Amino acid sequence: MKINSILFSFIFYFFIFPSCDGSKIISKEIDTPTTGKISVAVDENVRSLADALVDAFESSYPAAFLIESYSPEKNVVQELYNDSSRLAIMTRRLSVKESLFFEAQKYIVEQLKIGSDAVVFLVNKNNPDSAFTISQIRKIISGEDSLWSQIRAESKLGRINIVFDNESSSNLRYLADTLLGGGAVGKNCFALSTNDSVVKYVAASKNTIGVVGLNWVGDKDNEEDVARREKINFCAVGKSASELFLPNQSNIATGNYPFSRGVWLIKIGKRAGLGTGFASFSLGERGQLIVQRSGLVPAKPAERKVKITVK
Incomplete structure (x- = not known):
């Protein structure tokens, strides 16, 4: 009887108090636009650019961790299919057939051009x-x-x-x-x-x-x-x-x-998470400057403001 009472108390405490350690563990698994951990599948042809963007993003957001895997294009797409990655950087958009595969699973597919290679x-x-x-x-x-x-x-x-x-x-x-x-x-x-x-x-x-x-x-x-x-x-x-x-x-x-050809950031998902934050960073001023310094053409070239003084 004593054992049953202790077990009931434990179960009651676990479900009634969501701020307990069990809830903290679950919350750590959910990434946000600036925190958490996700994997990124990268076409090895744009590895240099991906490394530079990820390094800069992680330095700006210390609680964000993007784990990169580098492989040929076919393998990158396969990683998306296998759900081992939901974020990819590659040199083409997904085909109609590939996009339909994810849409059939109720995933939102976002394809963002971040530069030209x-x-x-x-x-x-x-x-x-x-x-x-x-x-x-x-x-x-x-x-x-x-x-x-x-x-x-x-x-x-x-x-x-x-x-x-x-x-x-x-x-x-x-x-x-x-x-x-x-x-x-x-x-x-x-x-x-x-x-x-x-x-x-x-x-x-x-x-x-x-x-x-x-x-x-x-x-x-x-x-x-x-x-x-x-x-x-x-x-x-x-x-x-x-x-x-x-x-x-x-x-x-x-x-x-x-x-x-374009350099595309492919994001597969159902909500705004770390991939959303990384996409926003890559298309922002700092991200686009990194694209330019990598020897490529940014999708959104920085505006140059010239002050003209008329005498």
Whole structure:
């Protein structure tokens, strides 16, 4: 009888007093726009930007913890499907089919463009050919043009090799969709393991064209990016031989560089939580400045106020 009385008292106390330790444990699991812990799935092509945004956000809100996982684009989408992440940073919007999958589960899907990136082409420092038309890139990617002599008759470099960062890469998917209508790339295309391995491979191979995301090599203030840039040359691309543009912020912003793409923050959920706060920060003044300093084009460029004094 005494035991039953003690058990009843415990149950009564637990449910009547919500401020007890049990309630505190539950409340810690619920994130807010500036507190809590969530996982973020990141396309490894924009890892540098994601790291910078997360570091700045966490320094501004010490009670916020965003746990990043980096992987190729296909894996990022799979993490959203598996519900292991409800926040992602990638270089495309969700497809209609992907969005419907989440909407069928009564989730709200928010897709916010936070900046613009680009797919860039790299060649060895000793390769004199670093300018291509869109048509030439299409023929090279498809395998129709597989020799450097087809690009320039005098070339002695032999076979053209194209290397990508990963077979599930957003770079490979983007070019296949943009240039080949989603078709297969040529047999002269190979996948390595990382963007960094692409840069190293191109630096050691005169007959290779490397394909990476601009965010991996575009930050002029990042020592690692600067070191990578010193090993290779960027290729200029355009509609014709008389209109060729390098992949830089100016040419991406004007649309002159033909292979630019958005950087998207994908948020899946039913309420405003830490993902909402991070999205607001990323699109705010400080977040957009970080995008710009990463070598990309911010979705909302900062306004410049100029004071004119009339004498």
